Amino acid sequence: MNPEIATQYYFAIKLTTVRLVVIVFGLVAYPVILSWFLKYARYVTVALTAWALIMYIEDYFVLYSMIEYPQGSSIDAVHLLRPIFIVSLIWMCFELTFIAQPRE
Amino acid sequence: MSRKEIINAEIGLLLRDASDALPKVKYRTVQSLTFKILLGIINLYILLGFLLYLLVKGSLIDGINADFLDQGYLSIVNTRATVVLVFLMIMNISAYYNYGFKHLSIILFIYMLNSAIDTAILFSGFSQIAERPYFSVFQLSRPLFLICLIWIAIVHKDKIKDA
Numbered sequence: 001m002n003p004e005i006a007t008q009y010y011f012a013i014k015l016t017t018v019r020l021v022v023i024v025f026g027l028v029a030y031p032v033i034l035s036w037f038l039k040y041a042r043y044v045t046v047a048l049t050a051w052a053l054i055m056y057i058e059d060y061f062v063l064y065s066m067i068e069y070p071q072g073s074s075i076d077a078v079h080l081l082r083p084i085f086i087v088s089l090i091w092m093c094f095e096l097t098f099i100a101q102p103r104e
Numbered sequence: 105m106s107r108k109e110i111i112n113a114e115i116g117l118l119l120r121d122a123s124d125a126l127p128k129v130k131y132r133t134v135q136s137l138t139f140k141i142l143l144g145i146i147n148l149y150i151l152l153g154f155l156l157y158l159l160v161k162g163s164l165i166d167g168i169n170a171d172f173l174d175q176g177y178l179s180i181v182n183t184r185a186t187v188v189l190v191f192l193m194i195m196n197i198s199a200y201y202n203y204g205f206k207h208l209s210i211i212l213f214i215y216m217l218n219s220a221i222d223t224a225i226l227f228s229g230f231s232q233i234a235e236r237p238y239f240s241v242f243q244l245s246r247p248l249f250l251i252c253l254i255w256i257a258i259v260h261k262d263k264i265k266d267a
Contacts, residue, residue: 014226054218058218058222063226
């Protein structure tokens with residue numbers, strides 16, 4: 001394998017590992033916040049959406065020369081689902097920000 | 105009608121018009137001194153960072169490891185410096201109009217945190233802290249900046265009832 005590509009794979013795996021740890025924590029904490037701290041759910045959703053969007057933009061427009069994701073059907077599927085996931089989060093932000101909250 | 109009477113009439117008209125405007129001004133949210141100081145610190149940090157980037161880009165300062173910059177760091181700093189500067193402008197406009205400031209400070213917090221983590225992961229192996237003193241100072245003071253962003257989101261008053 002080309003050493004440059006190998007370095008890019010290595011960086012992508014390192015970065016993805018850190019991101020996955022944060023995602024796991026987010027997935028555990030988010031239902032708790034939605035259930036018991038609805039007042040702050042809006043801000044947490046905005047933060048998560050911003051993070052997902054920033055990661056997506058940085059991967060394709062900023063870090064494109066530094067990282068390269070390995071080829072594979074599961075990785076392609078995740079890449080395909082990323083925009084859908086981001087649009088869903090943006091929708092949730094709008095729902096939580098502009099629609100009245102009866103439970104608040 | 106004498107000149108004095110005309111002036112008095114004009115002043116009276118002006119004051120009457122102003123009295124309509126006064127209640128609108130009265131109900132504007134006034135932010136605390138802490139908010140103003142924190143906003144100043146945030147502006148200063150970002151502007152100094154942009155200045156540092158311009159100095160490095162123009163090769164106007166020494167002490168930077170050139171190999172480290174060649175690894176792609178400069179192109180990444182280029183994009184990030186521009187994005188953060190644009191974000192600062194939007195944030196200042198938002199603070200002036202008092203609309204969506206909390207959301208913007210959270211988004212900037214996430215952006216700065218993400219960029220700090222990315223830089224730490226991708227570039228930690230290329231260079232030692234002493235080899236890039238200016239960037240290191242900027243990176244090491246990042247936690248303080250992040251604290252400022254969270255603090256300003258907390259002390260910001262959205263509505264008149266908060267003021």
